[in-house]
Amino acid sequence: MDFLRPTSLADALSAKADQPEAVPIAGGTDVMVELNFDHRRPSALLDLTRVPELATWEPTADGGTRLGAGVPYTRIITELGARLPGLAMAARTVGSPQIRNRGTVGGNLGAASPAGDTHPVLLSVDAAVELRSVRGTRVVPVREFYTGVKRSVLASDELITAVLLPRAGGPQQFSKVGTRNAMVIAVCSFGLALHPGDGTVGTGIGSAGPTPLRATEAEWFLTGELADGDLWESPKPLTDSVRRRFGELVAEAAAPIDDVRGSAAYRRHAxxxxxxxTLGWAWQDYRTGGDQRCA
Structure with a gap:
């Protein structure tokens, strides 16, 4: 097995073009597990830990954030909690401190596992993924990125270089269910973002379908309820019937299976x-203007 260690993004893209079969590795929290269990035996590994362009984040001209694919979860928590509240919440649920020190959103996207913790948040905020190769750069909306179980639109000669996230204009939330409190793959997870600027709602479902999913009908329903009641301008407590119907529509959007972590029926209920x-927490934060509470 070849081990490639580029020290610049240009060198990394060149190496990927020369050896498209090389598997990128940064934190290694997914790839090394597959190697250790002999589930994968690539001809080459492409180590990206020495590529400085991937390990930075910066504000964008429209007030959003360009998050380098190699920025670890720990830095998202400590540096970006105010800018990216939903993503920081999801990052806090990932593995152990050691894994959060190594793991990255770029790696989560590269693996494209339906159970990846950051996917529901990325869907709820309508993020985009920056992909680069020696052929050029393209930006793909995250809702179009996933194509199947652990499959994506990423071409064989491309690298994930950054995630583009809009400014958080309202409360965001993330919550997940696991078989224990830490160091666990989600049985199911859910991300929610309120967008008062344009009066819309964003959702994301994890670990309950062949890909991460959006609950589109739930978004439409809640957007309509908030608009019809003039609740963005005059926020009042949401009725139990609205919250219950929102939950039902989210469950209906899922496409879960039975597996060792939980049944399809349990996933829908959860x-x-x-x-x-999450809707209750996010709406309370919107009504009071207080600090966002964690799930």
Missing amino acids: LSVLARR
């Missing part, structure tokens, strides 16, 4: 509960 709870 998602309806997570959706009701």
